[in-house]
Amino acid sequence: MNILLVGNPNVGKSLVFSRLTGAKVIASNYPGTTVEFTEGVMNFFGIKGKIIDSPGIYSLSPTNKAEEVAVKLLEKADVLVNVIDATNLERNLRLTLELIKSVKKPLLIVLNMWDETRHKGIAIDKEELEKILGLPVVTTCALSGEGIKDLALSISKAKNSGFKFNLPIWTEIGNLIEKVQKLSHKRHTLWDFFEELSIRPPFSFFVAVALVFFSFVLIRFIGEGLINHLFNPLFDYAYTPLVMKLNALLAPGSFLQTVLIGQLVDGNIDYSASFGLLTTGLYVPLGAVLPYIISFYFVLGFMEDWGYLPRLAILGDRFFHKIGLHGYAIVPMVLGLGCNVPGALANRLFQERREKFIAATLLAIAVPCMAQTAMIINLLGRFGGQYVLGVFFIIFCLWVVLGKIMNFFVKGQSPEILIEIPPYRRPHLLNVLKKLWYRISWFFKEALPLVLLGILIVNILYFFRVIDALAFVFSPVITKLWGLPKEMIGALLIGFLRKDIAVGMLRPLDLSLHQIIVGVTILAVYFPCMATFVVLAKELGLKDMIKSIIIMIFTAVSIGALLNFGLKILGI
Amino acid sequence: MLSLDKLTRGRQAKVISIDKGSNCCQKLENLGLCPGSLVKKISQESSRGPVVVKVGSTQIALGHGMASKITVELL
Numbered sequence: 001m002n003i004l005l006v007g008n009p010n011v012g013k014s015l016v017f018s019r020l021t022g023a024k025v026i027a028s029n030y031p032g033t034t035v036e037f038t039e040g041v042m043n044f045f046g047i048k049g050k051i052i053d054s055p056g057i058y059s060l061s062p063t064n065k066a067e068e069v070a071v072k073l074l075e076k077a078d079v080l081v082n083v084i085d086a087t088n089l090e091r092n093l094r095l096t097l098e099l100i101k102s103v104k105k106p107l108l109i110v111l112n113m114w115d116e117t118r119h120k121g122i123a124i125d126k127e128e129l130e131k132i133l134g135l136p137v138v139t140t141c142a143l144s145g146e147g148i149k150d151l152a153l154s155i156s157k158a159k160n161s162g163f164k165f166n167l168p169i170w171t172e173i174g175n176l177i178e179k180v181q182k183l184s185h186k187r188h189t190l191w192d193f194f195e196e197l198s199i200r201p202p203f204s205f206f207v208a209v210a211l212v213f214f215s216f217v218l219i220r221f222i223g224e225g226l227i228n229h230l231f232n233p234l235f236d237y238a239y240t241p242l243v244m245k246l247n248a249l250l251a252p253g254s255f256l257q258t259v260l261i262g263q264l265v266d267g268n269i270d271y272s273a274s275f276g277l278l279t280t281g282l283y284v285p286l287g288a289v290l291p292y293i294i295s296f297y298f299v300l301g302f303m304e305d306w307g308y309l310p311r312l313a314i315l316g317d318r319f320f321h322k323i324g325l326h327g328y329a330i331v332p333m334v335l336g337l338g339c340n341v342p343g344a345l346a347n348r349l350f351q352e353r354r355e356k357f358i359a360a361t362l363l364a365i366a367v368p369c370m371a372q373t374a375m376i377i378n379l380l381g382r383f384g385g386q387y388v389l390g391v392f393f394i395i396f397c398l399w400v401v402l403g404k405i406m407n408f409f410v411k412g413q414s415p416e417i418l419i420e421i422p423p424y425r426r427p428h429l430l431n432v433l434k435k436l437w438y439r440i441s442w443f444f445k446e447a448l449p450l451v452l453l454g455i456l457i458v459n460i461l462y463f464f465r466v467i468d469a470l471a472f473v474f475s476p477v478i479t480k481l482w483g484l485p486k487e488m489i490g491a492l493l494i495g496f497l498r499k500d501i502a503v504g505m506l507r508p509l510d511l512s513l514h515q516i517i518v519g520v521t522i523l524a525v526y527f528p529c530m531a532t533f534v535v536l537a538k539e540l541g542l543k544d545m546i547k548s549i550i551i552m553i554f555t556a557v558s559i560g561a562l563l564n565f566g567l568k569i570l571g572i
Numbered sequence: 573m574l575s576l577d578k579l580t581r582g583r584q585a586k587v588i589s590i591d592k593g594s595n596c597c598q599k600l601e602n603l604g605l606c607p608g609s610l611v612k613k614i615s616q617e618s619s620r621g622p623v624v625v626k627v628g629s630t631q632i633a634l635g636h637g638m639a640s641k642i643t644v645e646l647l
Contacts (some may be wrong), residue, residue, distance in 0.1 A: 058599075058602030058603060059598070059601075059602045061598055063595070063598070063599050063602075087629065088628070088629050088630055090604065090628040090629065090630075091603065091604050091627075091628055091629070091630045094602065094604070122629075170601075170604065170606060170608070170609065196614070196615070199614065199615050199617070199624055200581075200615045201615070201616075201617055201618060201621075204615075204617065310633070313633070314617050314621070314622050314624065314633045315617060317617065317621055317622045317633075317635070318617070318618060318620065318621050318622075326635065327622065327633075415596075415635075416622075416634065416635025416636070416637050416638050417622050417633060417634065417635045418596075418599055418600070418603075418632070418633070418634050418635065418638065419632065419633050420603060420630055420631070420632050421624065421631040421632065421633055423631075
């Protein structure tokens, strides 16, 4: 039996889903968190079934790809569980009535966020709603888990509604609301005050600047703190002695020693330069990248759950229009700063091919993921923070310029912003930590094997001198135009697998500051990693993907040359 | 009668007509914004920026161009 969770965006479907199935899905406080469907098996107090979580829809006529996914799912569902935001009954009922009229499948109504109705002075007569619609209604608070058992037990009671209506849908809803809902006046809280302030200019601007700045400082503070006080000591005192013992057992210079340990620097392991599987191979993902993954997603988790992202979208809307997008493009971009893959998937929130193309190309070129960022900080930070900021400033400028160019040349028009702004909600530490855990475990599952594979390939390529041969072919561009050593080709190759190792590969090359800046910038913009590439190709289609690739390569070659000559003039 | 972008912050009004394509009207209607509905202006991000209104208990942000095509009547 297929049980489909269906409802408006941002009503808590994913949270209900993970409560019922225990599956790892990200739930946040902004519309469009879920852009694809997830299946899970419910086994709840002996009640079994297959549950499907779907992207939110407002009606049965989809307006973007995420919504198309949800509407298609309706066909194969046996039972529909209509999750409703109880604090917003009126708008949510629109979909409910459409489901009753057009889908005609057994239906169960779930009034989620039930606890919040009390705070907001909303009183809903649940029994009356049951009677009018002729459907079972359960109340839940998915965040705390209240009512979830009741929901699971009630799935078998789902039935076809006998409710008939002929008036225009909103008139019908108006009549219904009058019978089942009573509003009482509620006091304005401090939250309400802040809520208004954060979307009213000019305060909204200062709030945004302060929050974004504070977030970056916090991410850096937590990331560096974890590295200096946890991960580095762990590596130095607990792990290094073990590896040195293993090293003593292996013949120096043998294939195994090269692959596992790599080059020793003055007889010691240099985690950034040795490039063995057990040295750099573990240090890059665990010692350098993981701390920043933890800090980024911890801070992002709060932002997501609190509900600030849509407000940032409003503020940035006019700016985004200049690059052919609308404000909600902030969502794929911010997600992309963590990892480009969910960023690329979030492109489904766009409707037009033009927007998708521009957003995807900008994401792939000028939104470095956190793994890459962490390695740039690791590599460049020792020269001073201003250079790290400098590189990100260059990438940001590139993002703007490229966006403007594409906005000018790509045919068509971009639609305007139209989003629902969720109310602020107090982030629950448990949900934030849960999401953080999901994302870390995905990093372990998806990224760690690729990093190790990458390091293995690097070693094999070097061992069999493949890099030398390739370096010879590409050296004109790399040495003449970019002013980098021809061994850079190794990093460019591996960058397709994982950007973080590619940046790490610059370390043993003994580059000058000038070359490192040029090198990391090229690695950031030239091409997305394989995982992102696959998702982008699927979302964009072959034709647009090829166009996008041409832009990527052209941008990388020119920005490399421009920086090489520009920095020389500046004397860096 | 005035367009939604011209409405003063904090004022309530009734939507009279929406002069946009059917696709756009559908999306607005999904959120409860259609001829006959009551809206309250919450804020506007600069003179040509998005307009934030409250329809029922839903706050929605819509592009300036869209807002200028929505005619409302003051209550």
